[in-house]
Structures are given as C-alpha cells and as structure tokens.
Amino acid sequence: MKKIYLMLMAFVAVSLLGVSCKEDEPFSTITEDDYPKILDPVFPDWVDGEPAVVSQITHDANFTMKLTVTPSDYTEVTWLIDGVEVQKGNEIDIPLEAGTYSLKVVATTTKGQSTSREGKIVVSPLQGEPWSEAVGFERIVSNGARARLYGNNLSLVTGVVIGEQTVPIVSMGSSDLGNYVEYEVPSNLEVGEYRISLVDVEGNSYGGNLVTVVNVPVITGGFAHATSHSEWVMTGIGLDKIASLSINGTTVTEFIRQSYDEIVLTCPELEDGMYVLKGESDNGAEVLFYSSQKMESEISFAVSSETLLWEGHHYVSWDLPDGDPHKTFNLIPLETFESIYPGTTMYVSYSIKADDEYHQIRLTHAAWEPYFTDPIDVQEDGVYEFVLTQEILNTIEEKGGFICVGHGYYVDRITIK
Template identity: 45%
Template sequence: MKKILYSLVAVMVVLSMGMLGSCSEDNDGFITATEDDFPQILLPWFGEWENGEPAVYKSLSRNTEFVDSVTVTPALYTTVEWFIDDEKIHEGKKIQHSFLTGEYILKIVATTTKGKSTSRTGKLVVLPLDSDPNPGSDIRDRLVVPGQPAKLHGTNMDKVVKITIGEKEAVATFVENGDNSYIEYIVPADLALGTYRVTLTDNEGNVYGGGKIEISNEAPVVTEETLWEGEFSVTWDTPFTELQEQFKDLVKSGDIVRAYVTGEGQGTMTTGWWNNILTGKGDPEREDITISGSMTLEFTLTDYSMELMNEQAGALFVGNGYTITKISKE
C-alpha cells in the first residue's frame, strides 16, 4: 500500500514539474510567449476614444517630468517605441522626458521581432504654472496668415518678447488690455501652410509652450457689428454714457465688446456704478487699462457682466485722457 502511495506522489511531482516547465515565466513575471505570437500591451491602461478623439491619458505640470513604463508580451521578443504627435521620441520600456506646456498625442507602439505590432494612443496634457505666459485658444489668434500682423491673447503675456512658430522667430510687442491683454507680432512670411507648435520666450531666455497655430491663406472671418461711432473724449468728469441704458439690450453673454480708442491716459468698461464690467470690482481694484496711442480695448462679456449691467444702471466707459471713436460687438 505504501509503495502505491509513494508512486502516486512521485507521479504528481513529475506532472507538476512538467506543468511548470511548460508555463515558465520570463524576466517580467509573465508567461513566456514565442516570437510568433501577436504582441499585447498589458500596462498601462488607456481610456476609450470619444467622438474620434483619444481620451486624456495623463495630466501633469510643466515642471514635472513625464515618467512611465510599459509591460508587454511576448516580453523577450518585443520592442517599445514612444511617439509624440507622430514623432518618435524614445525607444524602450521605460521613459523619462520633459515637455513644454501644451496638449500632445502620445502613442506607444509595441513590435515583435517578426514585425507584428500593436499600439495605444492617448492625450498627454501638460499644464502651465500660474506665473507662466499662458495664451488662450481663440480661433482669431490661432489661424494666421504669413506676413500679416497677428495677436495672441492670454495671461502673463507681458513677459513675452519673442514668439517662435516652427523654427521661425518673430518679435512680440505686449499690449496692455486688462483681462484681454495680448502680444502683437508679424507672422513670418516664409512659413509654409500647415499647423505648427508655438513657443514663447521671455527676457531671460526662458521658453514656454504656447500650443499650436495654423498658417492659412485666409484669416478667420470676424463678424463685427458697430454699436456706436463718432468722437467722444473721456475724462473723469465726462464718462462715455451714450449707450449706458441700451448696452444690456444690445449685447449678451459671450459677446466681445470692442472700444476703439486713441490718446494717453487710462480707462475701462464699467457698470453705471463705475465697477469693472467683468469683475464687479471698484476703484482702486477696478484695474483701469493704460492707454497709449491707438488701441482696441476688448471685453468678453459673461453672465456676471449681464447681471452687473441689470443691477448697476447699465454700462459706461470711464477714465481720463482718451477718445473713443467706435464701439462694436462680435
């Protein structure tokens, strides 16, 4: 009886060893597959696409390095490549890379020694620091024509002295316009049509990501309606009141109000109570705009702006030392 039991134990041990041998693990801790097998990316996970767009895979601050790794099978026969916007930036299962502010398309491609491949695609979003120049996404700023003047609105744009589109540089001039301040520049005339990633440079040579700009034969069509035209000299004693009660009926949330001005002074668009039309703050926190020469003051109205107009006796332009020649909305 004991002999039978010993025999059964021996058979089980042999079978167990055989099973382990046929399922031996590779160095990455996964079951070994052959080079003829189709590759799989086991990690990391990527979200499902929506409306033809890949999901956001990761978001990080621009001062944080992108550090990641990939687990694939068959591990011994598969190479991994990392692509950003269809450009290969790294090869290997681990990556450590720095990015400027912007939104990137990240693609990971796994390919076996037999040429079989698979991939994963997602968005990599790199966020600016609070103190960084941070341009907006207005189509009027992002669709420009070679050789023509252009603007780029945003926050902290007063730091920018140069804009680079592709490999072409242009001098940037800052225009103070309150919450709608911007830089002006001439689009390099020798840029081929297409989409380019933009960088912004400050006085100290620091470089910041600025998203993408499309070079086109035609600038975007702007539909602008004139609300008032003439010549009105604004002083502290004579604010612009020509449209005070009408403003709330002429505009809506989302409209861009533009005041075309000239002079040497300061001022802004306010409620009838002289509070900033966008923030509701009064002097000394009203943030009047410095006016020097011919300028266009822009105010993108919000729901809060409309509430302020209705509650605080309409809208004015206040300040001193400048003349309004036209007011429009878009």
C-alpha cells in the first residue's frame, strides 16, 4: 500500500511540473492556425483620433523596441515608419533624426492572419541643433515654388534634403512667427508627403519633419465664411493658377486681386445660409481646400449679413513673453466699439494650431482681468458667439480695448451682427 501511495505522489508531482512548464512557455502549445496577438509592449489608446506616443527619445539615442507575439514560432513582425517598411523581426534598433514619426508594427502568421498596432515616435533635437516644425500652413508647398521653414538655430542650415535631393537655402530672416529659411522646392518632385532634413556646412543632417508637395492651387484660409456682395479674401498657395471658383453653382472668373498666395473676389448676392465652394485651375485640375488637416475638392462655407471687424490668421498663445505680438489678439481699433450697440452678437472664427498641446480661448479687455468669458477648450476649428452687453462695451472703452487670449489657436475672422 505504501508503494502505491509513493507512486501516486510521484505521478502528481510530474503532472504539476508539466502544468508549470505550460504556464512558463505559453506559446509552445499554440499552433499556426491561431490568430496572432501582440502581448508586449501594450500600445496606449489613441488620443483625439490620433495614435498616442509610444516612444520619446533624444536625437543621440536609437529607437529601440522588442515585441512579444504569439504564436511565436509561426509569426513574423514587420516594422513600418512613416508607412515605409524598415525592418522585420521581433526587435528594432535604428537611429532617427529629430522629429515626429508614425510607427506601425504588423504581426503576420504563416497562415496569413495579421494584427497590428500604431503609435508615434517623438525624437527631440539636442541643444544647439538646427530644428524645424510646422507653424502654420507653410508645410503645404508647390513643386517648383519657394517654400519656408520656421525653427531654431536655422542660421547653421545651408541646405534642405527633400525627396533625396539637396537644395540650397536661398534666403533667411525673421517674422512674427519666428526665424525662418527659404528654399526652392524641386520642380520634378512627385505629389506626396516627404520627410525633410536640414543640412549644415559640414554636411551634418538634422530632422525637419514633414512637408506635403502639391501641384494644384490649395486654399488654406478665409474660405469658411463670407458676407453677401462683399469683398472675400482667401489665402493659400498657387492661387495665381485658379481659373474659376464655383459658388453654389455660380461661376466666378473675375477677381479683384490674384497672386500666388492670395485671391480676392466679390461674394455673389446670397441669402444667409450654408453653401458649397469649389474651383478649377488653369489646367483643368480641381482646386483643393485644406480643412481639418485634410485636402478636399469642395468645401461648405457660411454666408451671413454680419459686419466684418477683422480678418486674417493671427496666432495666440499666452505662453509667449510680454511684448510678443502673438501673446494676445488686439487688432480691432478701440474706436470701432463706439458705434456698436448693446445686444450685438460678436462671432470669433478660429482655427486650432494642431501641434500645440492644448487649445483654449478666452475673451477679455486690454487689462485682462476680470475676464469676459470662462476658458473655452476647443479641439477643432469653429466659431464662438459672444454678446456685447452695455457693461462689456463700457469695460472695453475704460480698459483700452478688446483682446482674445488663450493658447494654441488662430483668430481668423471677427464679425458682428
């Protein structure tokens, strides 16, 4: 009996050992017919419809990552950066210039089943390195035309690499948006998105992020609102090539002014409401409109009987130092408010600066406090309505004017009705 008991105990011990091995090596029992899974690392949830940051490093460090997948014996991992395959295998270790990159990893089994994860890689420049990132719409460029880059330490830059072509810097300077360099976009570049590099006199290369090359007119601002039978100003690139604009089916071929970056016309007589705008270039191609970070061949716009107080594209950030013209928006003359009646509604049209960390609008007077509104958090372009009471109009006059403050947005148009 004792012998039988000892045999049973030995059998139980061996069985438990088998279970332990299975727990330590879960992939060995999975077959090639199983659906693939990426177990580690866990990619964070997307934020505002965009992949989240999965790696944040400096320019002197390689991007490294190791994936744990199952079924491990039957799964191949493919790494794509900016949509381009850069490596296969469970691990990656590559250098990247400063910039923000899109990362996608695809795990595919021998039976052809796939799963994937997406994220962003952020590579920060080192102290003193040339560096450039988008400020406004300057990253949409026309092939064969001059383009501009804003950034830091750009006096060190002698050239730009785009589409594997190196082109020289043709000018540099500064504006309200910061220091900049200008270069000629190669005329033989195909339409598409390109990652550029900044080159110094010694041939060292630094990250410059992305530009989008187009070969048709692109309207980037001023198209969202118009006043019936009034001057309508739109801005963009390649606008000198626009042959006609169709406004709710009415074709306009005569313009008040027309240049590479601006087109001005008289809006047709239209009742207040929403209408469709599209256009055609001089070679028959569709005019494009850049809205909500994408290109569209037709766009909706609003017509209203509002009175225009100001129109443009003025960046606002209260993170900027005192004295910077973009710390506030204060471009409406004080005397304008003398003829505005209490109860008038003000419409502040704005567009967000997508690469800022947050976007918040607040309306007030030149002395700032007390504010007219609470902070208004926004995530996309829009219009904020604000009623000008007698008390508010008095405060604007007493405190020296009306201003918009906040962070991460552009004031594009202010009207009253």
